Amino acid sequence: MNCERCQRNEASVFITQIENGKRSVMHLCSDCASKLTISPFKALWQQLAANAPLGLWKSLATSPQMQGEAAAGAGLACPDCGLSYAEFLRSGKFGCSTCYKAFESRLDTILGRIQRGTRYVGRPLAGRQSTATPCPPPPAALPDTSETLDLEPACFLSLAPEQQTAWISALRDAQNEAVAIEDYERAARCRDAIRRCLALQAEPAAGEEVSP
């Protein structure tokens, strides 16, 4: 049986529609079927599409925003493996772990484009001796969420409980504002920042290794 729409290809998709209690079947080829927007999908695509696009490495290295990147990092090279910043941009690969330190001044730009954030929020390294870094003094005033969404964990934990609550509620406000102007990327960053704060509150000993 040929496709009802193009009358050319073999029909391989059979779509049953029920309208006003009447059942009808459409016979389509997969080409034509993919051109139809079928109602349940439409809503989902709209919902999914509400997030900001993310560049992948390939498009990133050639994207106009990155054109100035090689110039900005000119002269940077890793002292351990000798990889130059320009070579890193071309290949998309670091040569060794020291490269991260060597290119640190440029990395927030790069990582900000290909990752969710530019700071690590996963579990701590296992088996590490607790280095007991002294807590930084609590900030005199909470930063403005228009400037930063991320407080260093130690900084957040050094806040008084009511300041912690105030910071989380500032993040919630920022999230709502971002949603209102459809800046879903910022909204997602706010959401993640809130999650991190809540996790820190739930686990005040975070950073100290729990044996597996």
Place this chain on the structure above:
Amino acid sequence: MTWYLTSGPEGDLIVSSRIRLARNLKDYPFGARLTPEQGTELLERIRGACRASGDDYLDVHLEDLSPQEQLSLVERRLISPELLEQPNPVGLLLGRDESIAIMLGEEDHIRIQSMRAGLDLVPAWEAADAVARIIESRLPIAWSERYGFLTACPTNVGTGLRASVMMHLPALTRLGQIEALSRNLSKLGFTVRGYHGEHSRTQGCLVQISNQLTLGIGERDLLSDLGQIVEQMLQLERRAREQAFGSDDIRTADRVQRAIGILGHARLITSEEALDLLSDLRLGVELGLAPGFSAAQINSLMIQIEPGTLQKSAGRPLEAPERDCRRADILRNAIAAGRSAAAT
């Protein structure tokens, strides 16, 4: 239990869940820049640390395996094709039931993989993470407070965690929705790939969804996000199935029975054709139209009929026509067994 011999949670639509964690040792260049001497030394250190952990690993010396045996490891998802292409020494430590596989000397020094049948992301991650913790506590790991686990590629830095779920989506595939799915999920930081991984086309209506983001998001949040996306895909697929092939539809029954007919009688069959027919059979299992057959059986068949695994079980290299013949034999036997199971 070996993942491809069983079926797991949501096993009617989800074939498997996979976790991969990347770790590197500091003081050594990343994979591609290692000298052969450094590569050998590195492998020995990692093997030593894993042996000392008391866990029982099979130390697979890839260089001693035939090309067919190597390919079979790729088909069973125990190693990546890239591992075989490395210029330097590489290694593989295999947990006894194949649920844990540690690749040594790939792009990153250590890649710990954990596989589970069905939708089982968190347990799969916990299993891989337990191995990672042992390695981290025994070896000097490339790690920074700021970026977490340092990897060769900036797309893996942070948690070094890649989580993927393999789903069977025949209705969405036939309705031509996979491309739209792929476009939209990439905006959320997830990629959609075919059965054979990166760059592969969709085969047998099998689609793999995995995360792209590893920095700025914690392990559990990421797994929960992926889990939610997968749940949404399941709902979509189920709704699409009602539209594309309701279970009362004679055409769906026809499709399933035709698949059983061809698989049960063919004397020569390519792996592409077999995967497509097994997808129809799987759909039959999912809709209750194929008594005597199970998702676990289909999972196992999908691996058995792949070229490398076929040749490995034959014990010698086989040309394509010979493989097609052996593949057809395996499938005919499986269908005959399923039919007699249904009859009793």
